[in-house]
Amino acid sequence: MLRGLEFDIAHLFSSSVLILSFGLLYQRRLFGVLQIYALQALAVACAAAWQAYAQAYPQLYVTAAIALVFKAIVIPVAFHHIVLRLHIHREIETVVGVNMTLLFGVALVALSILLVLPMTTTSGNLTRENLALALSVLLLGLLMMISRRNAVSQVIGFLSLENGLILAAIGVKGMPFVVEMSVAFSVLVAFIVFGMFFFRIRERFDTLDVHYLEAFRGERH
Amino acid sequence: MSPLAVILGLPLLGAAVLALLPWHRASARLNMLASLATLAAALSLFVVPVEANLFFFIDDFNIYLVVLTSFVSFTTAWFSASYIDHEVAIGRFTPAALRFYHAMYQLLMFAMLVALTANNIGLMWVAIETATLTTVLMVSLYRTRESLEAAWKYFILGSVGIALALFGTILIYFAAQPTVGEGIDALAWETLLAAAPRLDPNVLNLAFVFLLVGYGTKVGLAPLHAWLPDAHAEGPTPISAVLSGLLLNVALYAVLRFKMLLAANGAAIAPGRLLIAMGSSSLLLAGFMLYRRRDIKRFFAYSSIEHMGISAFAFGVGGPLANFAGLLHMALHSLTKSAIFFAVGHVAQAAGTQKIAEISGLTRSHPWLGWGLVLGVVAIAGLPPLGLFMSEFLLLTAVMGRDPWLAVPLVVGLGVAFGALAMRTHGIAFGEPGRETRPLTASLVPMYLHFGLVFLAGVWLPGPLVGWFQAVAALLGG
Numbered sequence A: 001m002l003r004g005l006e007f008d009i010a011h012l013f014s015s016s017v018l019i020l021s022f023g024l025l026y027q028r029r030l031f032g033v034l035q036i037y038a039l040q041a042l043a044v045a046c047a048a049a050w051q052a053y054a055q056a057y058p059q060l061y062v063t064a065a066i067a068l069v070f071k072a073i074v075i076p077v078a079f080h081h082i083v084l085r086l087h088i089h090r091e092i093e094t095v096v097g098v099n100m101t102l103l104f105g106v107a108l109v110a111l112s113i114l115l116v117l118p119m120t121t122t123s124g125n126l127t128r129e130n131l132a133l134a135l136s137v138l139l140l141g142l143l144m145m146i147s148r149r150n151a152v153s154q155v156i157g158f159l160s161l162e163n164g165l166i167l168a169a170i171g172v173k174g175m176p177f178v179v180e181m182s183v184a185f186s187v188l189v190a191f192i193v194f195g196m197f198f199f200r201i202r203e204r205f206d207t208l209d210v211h212y213l214e215a216f217r218g219e220r221h
Numbered sequence B: 001m002s003p004l005a006v007i008l009g010l011p012l013l014g015a016a017v018l019a020l021l022p023w024h025r026a027s028a029r030l031n032m033l034a035s036l037a038t039l040a041a042a043l044s045l046f047v048v049p050v051e052a053n054l055f056f057f058i059d060d061f062n063i064y065l066v067v068l069t070s071f072v073s074f075t076t077a078w079f080s081a082s083y084i085d086h087e088v089a090i091g092r093f094t095p096a097a098l099r100f101y102h103a104m105y106q107l108l109m110f111a112m113l114v115a116l117t118a119n120n121i122g123l124m125w126v127a128i129e130t131a132t133l134t135t136v137l138m139v140s141l142y143r144t145r146e147s148l149e150a151a152w153k154y155f156i157l158g159s160v161g162i163a164l165a166l167f168g169t170i171l172i173y174f175a176a177q178p179t180v181g182e183g184i185d186a187l188a189w190e191t192l193l194a195a196a197p198r199l200d201p202n203v204l205n206l207a208f209v210f211l212l213v214g215y216g217t218k219v220g221l222a223p224l225h226a227w228l229p230d231a232h233a234e235g236p237t238p239i240s241a242v243l244s245g246l247l248l249n250v251a252l253y254a255v256l257r258f259k260m261l262l263a264a265n266g267a268a269i270a271p272g273r274l275l276i277a278m279g280s281s282s283l284l285l286a287g288f289m290l291y292r293r294r295d296i297k298r299f300f301a302y303s304s305i306e307h308m309g310i311s312a313f314a315f316g317v318g319g320p321l322a323n324f325a326g327l328l329h330m331a332l333h334s335l336t337k338s339a340i341f342f343a344v345g346h347v348a349q350a351a352g353t354q355k356i357a358e359i360s361g362l363t364r365s366h367p368w369l370g371w372g373l374v375l376g377v378v379a380i381a382g383l384p385p386l387g388l389f390m391s392e393f394l395l396l397t398a399v400m401g402r403d404p405w406l407a408v409p410l411v412v413g414l415g416v417a418f419g420a421l422a423m424r425t426h427g428i429a430f431g432e433p434g435r436e437t438r439p440l441t442a443s444l445v446p447m448y449l450h451f452g453l454v455f456l457a458g459v460w461l462p463g464p465l466v467g468w469f470q471a472v473a474a475l476l477g478g
Helices: A005-024 A030-055 A061-085 A098-116 A125-147 A152-172 A176-205 A211-217 B004-020 B024-046 B059-090 B094-115 B122-142 B143-180 B188-197 B201-219 B226-232 B237-265 B272-292 B296-317 B319-351 B367-380 B389-402 B404-429 B445-459 B463-476
Strands: none
Touching: A005 A030, A005 A098, A005 A152, A005 A211, A030 A061, A030 A152, A061 A152, A098 A125, A125 A152, A125 B143, A152 B143, A176 B004, B004 B024, B004 B094, B024 B059, B024 B094, B059 B094, B059 B237, B059 B319, B059 B445, B059 B463, B094 B122, B094 B237, B122 B143, B122 B226, B122 B237, B143 B188, B143 B201, B143 B226, B143 B237, B188 B237, B201 B237, B201 B272, B226 B237, B226 B296, B226 B463, B237 B296, B237 B319, B237 B463, B272 B404, B296 B319, B296 B389, B296 B404, B319 B367, B319 B389, B319 B445, B319 B463, B367 B389, B367 B404, B367 B445, B389 B404, B389 B445
16 A cells, blocks of 8 residues: 555646646647647556556556557647648637636536545545546546537547546556556557548548538438 | 357457458358358357356356347348348449458457457456447448448447446446455456455445446437437448347446346445436337437337337346346347348338338338338337237336336337337338339348247247346346
8 A cells, every 4th residue: 555655646646637637628729739638648657657666566567658658649649640631720619618617627526526535435545536536537538528519629538538547447456457458459449440530521521520510410301 | 169269269250351352242151151150159058068267258148148149140141241232233332341341240240249258347348349449430331421420429429438338347346356356356257246245335336327327328228329320320231230139238238247246235226226217218218209200220220229228127127027028128129120120221222212201112012021121110019929029018017016107107108109110110111102112132031030039939938048037137136
């Protein structure tokens, strides 16, 4: 079990992931969103590496490396190219106002703390609080997906939701490696598939605004 | 070699070979052959016992679903062969798309069979994710605006569902780890079920909520069903048959496994109310939505939401009788709905359209096909003597015994859906044939084979099947 300084450092990394989630909700420019996402992935990588050290569980270093290489570098760079090629580096429209979204985000964090903290009295403090933070990141990712209309920022919302999942998985002691590997793998697969979608959607619609696509629903003919 | 290795190995091998094979007729035959061989291996499970290991196992619950899945996979491959011939002839499929289609078909079967036989909740999650990704790619196969939008919507909602399910899976491990210890053991079904009474009920509750919402999205339970009608309507029809007949069942199977865990724990919340709420809202919503459908595939997709709602409702009511009814309903709906989609695929090809208003008089222009569709609708509406009547009747009996008030949403939902089915089918099947009908050279054997089985289940259930259902119904709890 972690004590003292180790505990505080683990907390620091997890909390910075959460704060960057709020950053994502607030940021309205696409490039800004990509940069914050890269930072968040970096924070997740640090959290994973720290847990690997603190729990003496070396497999987590691999998770950290995957988070660092794929999520903090490859994915943001690739999205940067997509955004440039599609000429959509203008401001993001949001459905709900940014302030309302942020307030709602705070409420979600409070909700997850209320859900997780009282129920897991048997487990160590760190795991418990880490889980509450991870759940908050997950819910904020979901909120971002709902509140944005632009497909790129929706995808980033989904990816930050997955950051929350990794945060949860590394915090639980001795989580078998299968699951972490699969999370990392699914990010890769999801990215490829998303990428394919983008190009096809771009070919057909010349816009990534999902709201616009709704008009083509089969039922409204 | 264990039959399990064959069951899982064949589809994987099939996918690899089909990805390389350029001739579409040969691919369609090979697709059928691979599915038939998988079915034979699945049937051998009845006689050859399989040793459980850390990753795979066979028990009373998954054995019938494995056989059902490989059976429907074979008949759908059969249907798909004639369906594709027509699509190639009218130029909707390119050779490259076909190669991709066949490889993805076998990969989907592989993923579903892994999900069903997995003894490990992490592995099951990976398998369901793979199944989702393959179906997303297949829904987008026609590359029309509608199909891309449908695939996109399915992908976004499916991914969110899957992410939430993974969080639930992590929470289950979190609950198990203090009791079972660290490592792979704490993810194995058998270990978890044995240790269930000693797990922290609060963590289990939270985990189940995430798992229900996550996998429930894949089941198509209201209010998480938005992807389902679009995905069914815009992809190739064999995929609609497999989605409705198999993938929805696999997702419901996952939810039920976790329900068993809660039932074995005792101190956790009774998940029944959640399932009843979601089940009855799916049933009612889909029942009313059926009236406004204009697209024939979308119409039957809503009917799938309705029937998954009925199954979820049955497991929510709980107890030996209702659980039995739910298990039977899952199996029979799978057979009936895939057969209906076979019929619908041929209907859409014969009439040259999916719009209900433009299809009429099928029993006159294509008697075998038209009457087949009528038979399917009679079955899906739950009329005797076909099998779904029996499962719905059993459910109603169980509900009346437990809490008669709960019968109200059930009866209303069934009645509303019946009205819509009767109204729409009347126009499609009877009256003057449409202005433009094409002759059809398709094989209708798979469809009538399914209806034959559904009829058989309505009048007689084999002993071993009843035994499995009873054993599983007891494990599923109240």
